[in-house]
Amino acid sequence: MIDDIAEKVYNEERISFDDAMRLFEHPNVTEIGLLADFVRQRKWPKDQVTYNIGRNINYTNVCWVKCDFCAFYRSPGSDEGYVLPNELIFEKIDEMVALGGDTVKSNEILMQGGLNPKLRIEYYEELFSAIRERYPQVHQHCLSATEIIYIAHISRLSLEDCIRRLRDAGLDSIPGAGAEILSDEVRDVIGFRKDRVSEWLDVHRIAHQLGMRTSATMMYGHVETIEQRVTHLEHLRNVQDEKGGFTAFIAWNFQPDYTDLGGDTSRWDGKKATGYDYLRTIAISRLFLDNIPSFQASWVTQGAKIAQVSLKYGVNDFGSTMMEENVVSAAGTSHTDAMTLQTMQRLIEDAGYDAVRRNTQYDLVN
Ligand code: SF4
Numbered sequence: 001m002i003d004d005i006a007e008k009v010y011n012e013e014r015i016s017f018d019d020a021m022r023l024f025e026h027p028n029v030t031e032i033g034l035l036a037d038f039v040r041q042r043k044w045p046k047d048q049v050t051y052n053i054g055r056n057i058n059y060t061n062v063c064w065v066k067c068d069f070c071a072f073y074r075s076p077g078s079d080e081g082y083v084l085p086n087e088l089i090f091e092k093i094d095e096m097v098a099l100g101g102d103t104v105k106s107n108e109i110l111m112q113g114g115l116n117p118k119l120r121i122e123y124y125e126e127l128f129s130a131i132r133e134r135y136p137q138v139h140q141h142c143l144s145a146t147e148i149i150y151i152a153h154i155s156r157l158s159l160e161d162c163i164r165r166l167r168d169a170g171l172d173s174i175p176g177a178g179a180e181i182l183s184d185e186v187r188d189v190i191g192f193r194k195d196r197v198s199e200w201l202d203v204h205r206i207a208h209q210l211g212m213r214t215s216a217t218m219m220y221g222h223v224e225t226i227e228q229r230v231t232h233l234e235h236l237r238n239v240q241d242e243k244g245g246f247t248a249f250i251a252w253n254f255q256p257d258y259t260d261l262g263g264d265t266s267r268w269d270g271k272k273a274t275g276y277d278y279l280r281t282i283a284i285s286r287l288f289l290d291n292i293p294s295f296q297a298s299w300v301t302q303g304a305k306i307a308q309v310s311l312k313y314g315v316n317d318f319g320s321t322m323m324e325e326n327v328v329s330a331a332g333t334s335h336t337d338a339m340t341l342q343t344m345q346r347l348i349e350d351a352g353y354d355a356v357r358r359n360t361q362y363d364l365v366n
Pocket residue numbers: 063064065066067070071072073113114115146191
């Protein structure tokens with residue numbers, strides 16, 4: 001029975017940690033979905049689902065952190081390591097702008113890479129300012145907290161000075177990547193060289209204090225317990241209570257293929273999370289994270305059909321067109337080629353909503 005939790009939801013009362021734990025045990029996922037859809041409709045009353053024209057660009061795959069859940073990185077010195085030349089990055093942006101048009105800041109680049117010991121703050125300042133100069137229509141949504149922490153470290157800067165300099169060079173907002181599960185015990189098992197929870201949270205906290213917007217993510221379905229998933233959500237809710245700088249929440253499950261962790265059943269049960277786990281997790285997150293406005297479908301990991309169903313489980317946004325994806329696809333999952341703009345619009349409309357274009361700040365774009 002979850003009547004008492006439903007009562008809280010209808011009365012706009014916050015649900016507790018224990019409530020979220022109970023929802024993870026509740027056998028009827030559809031009931032949780034109905035509650036999450038109720039909240040989604042209260043926050044987004046129009047029958048609209050938004051999407052964004054954007055492109056992923058992985059500027060380098062060189063990374064010394066070697067997370068056990070990652071199949072994308074190449075160690076420093078590897079023959080397969082790369083740093084994209086700026087001209088190639090510009091070509092990729094040209095392709096996106098051809099699709100997205102010229103409205104200022106209406107096209108998003110999500111530029112992320114590994115922790116490359118050769119790239120200091122000056123590289124990023126030069127690149128971001130060159131993009132800003134050439135492409136006024138592009139919003140630079142770039143770098144994970146993990147990358148920013150490392151750039152600050154090797155450039156001998158405080159986190160705040162580093163974020164300020166990146167922002168002044170052209171960085172518009174920061175994606176939520178690198179959160180995985182916000183638990184140091186989990187990080188010790190799946191990526192012990194990665195930043196600590198407090199460091200990840202600090203990047204977002206500082207960015208919010210500087211007036212920047214960021215997003216929040218969760219990668220679940222590996223070694224974490226349900227309690228650790230809820231603790232993750234609690235960290236996000238607490239930071240959001242401070243300045244409200246998170247625009248959106250995106251969750252996806254661990255993609256195990258070709259990763260060190262994937263084949264190591266001494267550390268996890270080897271069972272990739274199912275679509276039901278995704279729907280349950282995203283719906284409970286919608287109920288728990290009452291202060292984060294947008295929830296984005298992860299079609300790149302869940303596929304078009306589960307992403308479409310998630311629109312009834314608290315999700316109000318279909319995310320970006322992406323155009324290319326190299327991180328999740330390195331771990332054996334790729335839905336990117338099949339997801340054209342027209343397909344995305346059709347999936348939204350077939351679920352009963354108007355497909356409406358937005359920018360990274362969630363303002364609607366004509
Ligand atoms: S997840 Fe990021 S930090 Fe970890 S190895 Fe992959 S690229 Fe490096």
